[in-house]
Amino acid sequence: MTFGTTERLASIARRTEDEALQQRQRRQDLEAQNPLVCEICEAPLPDDWSLRQRAYDWLERHGRPMQGILCDTCLATKQRESAIAECQARAEELERTLPERLAASGVPAILREARLDTCPDLPAELVQTARAWAESPRGFLLLLGPPGAGKSHLAAATMAEVILKGKCPNPGAWFTTEAAWLAAVRLDFGQVVADERPHTTGLLVLDDIGSSYMNDIRRGELERLIRDRHAEKKPTILTTNLDLAGIDRVLGGRVLSALRQWEQINKFPRRDLRQDGSVRPM
Numbered sequence: 001m002t003f004g005t006t007e008r009l010a011s012i013a014r015r016t017e018d019e020a021l022q023q024r025q026r027r028q029d030l031e032a033q034n035p036l037v038c039e040i041c042e043a044p045l046p047d048d049w050s051l052r053q054r055a056y057d058w059l060e061r062h063g064r065p066m067q068g069i070l071c072d073t074c075l076a077t078k079q080r081e082s083a084i085a086e087c088q089a090r091a092e093e094l095e096r097t098l099p100e101r102l103a104a105s106g107v108p109a110i111l112r113e114a115r116l117d118t119c120p121d122l123p124a125e126l127v128q129t130a131r132a133w134a135e136s137p138r139g140f141l142l143l144l145g146p147p148g149a150g151k152s153h154l155a156a157a158t159m160a161e162v163i164l165k166g167k168c169p170n171p172g173a174w175f176t177t178e179a180a181w182l183a184a185v186r187l188d189f190g191q192v193v194a195d196e197r198p199h200t201t202g203l204l205v206l207d208d209i210g211s212s213y214m215n216d217i218r219r220g221e222l223e224r225l226i227r228d229r230h231a232e233k234k235p236t237i238l239t240t241n242l243d244l245a246g247i248d249r250v251l252g253g254r255v256l257s258a259l260r261q262w263e264q265i266n267k268f269p270r271r272d273l274r275q276d277g278s279v280r281p282m
């Protein structure tokens with residue numbers, strides 16, 4: 001290497017150092033002239049703010065401030081607001097699609113309009129119990145009462161409420177009557193075959209238990225269903241015209257002992273809504 005080359009290299013190094021110094025100076029001036037403030041509340045941002053380097057790089061490169069610079073407080077507020085908006089959109093979507101969902105879940109047309117908000121002719125305390133259960137549906141909600149008292153209506157309304165609250169576990173809800181379900185139970189080469197949907201569904205309404213023809217196979221299937229859902233605390237709404245002694249007699253002590261551990265609604269007014277003219281024929 002010649003003497004001239006070394007000189008030249010040293011002068012390049014000096015120039016590079018000078019440039020770096022100037023660049024640092026420019027950056028300091030830029031920072032001094034452009035204090036970072038929150039876009040919403042215009043509060044100065046703290047020195048140790050994590051996006052600081054990126055914000056000044058942006059300003060230097062583009063000649064205008066980076067957008068969306070928010071202080072921690074405004075950022076948290078904005079995140080909360082967008083979370084609320086997301087929640088509202090989800091609730092509106094659930095409300096809009098509820099009729100389809102109820103139809104797809106096997107709710108008969110006559111009960112599809114049932115909602116907890118429109119059960120004013122039931123005692124408030126009774127609707128409140130159903131509403132509280134729908135808030136965090138776990139295990140059983142047993143509706144006991146005489147014919148025409150509004151049990152199936154309340155069961156459907158509670159199902160709708162669970163769906164509206166977004167509390168229905170996967171894979172969704174299923175409404176059926178004990179009679180319809182048990183009618184499909186059959187023997188196939190000595191094996192009991194039943195529709196397993198009441199076992200697997202997220203939320204089950206089993207309407208009118210203890211009302212259909214029983215034999216050992218059917219009673220066994222019903223007992224298996226109740227015990228499975230009880231053991232897994234799967235949300236299940238049951239209605240019946242029987243009282244507890246009747247459940248014991250017709251469905252057996254094992255079913256009764258599982259059901260007794262959960263919520264019950266048994267104070268339906270003694271009246272038949274189908275007879276007293278309060279229900280218009282459809």
Ligand SMILES: Nc1ncnc2c1ncn2[C@@H]1O[C@H](COP(=O)(O)OP(=O)(O)OP(=O)(O)O)[C@@H](O)[C@H]1O
Nearest residue numbers: 119146147148149150151152153154241273274279
């Ligand atoms: N809160 C209510 N508001 C308006 N209509 C209602 C209400 N509750 C029940 N009904 C109507 O009254 C009739 C009887 O109610 P529902 O079928 O729920 O009675 P139930 O107790 O299930 O009777 P059953 O034991 O015979 O099955 C139905 O037509 C139902 O739509």
Ligand SMILES: [Mg+2]
Nearest residue numbers: 151152207208
């Ligand atoms: Mg009914």
Ligand SMILES: [Zn+2]
Nearest residue numbers: 038041071074
């Ligand atoms: Zn702010």
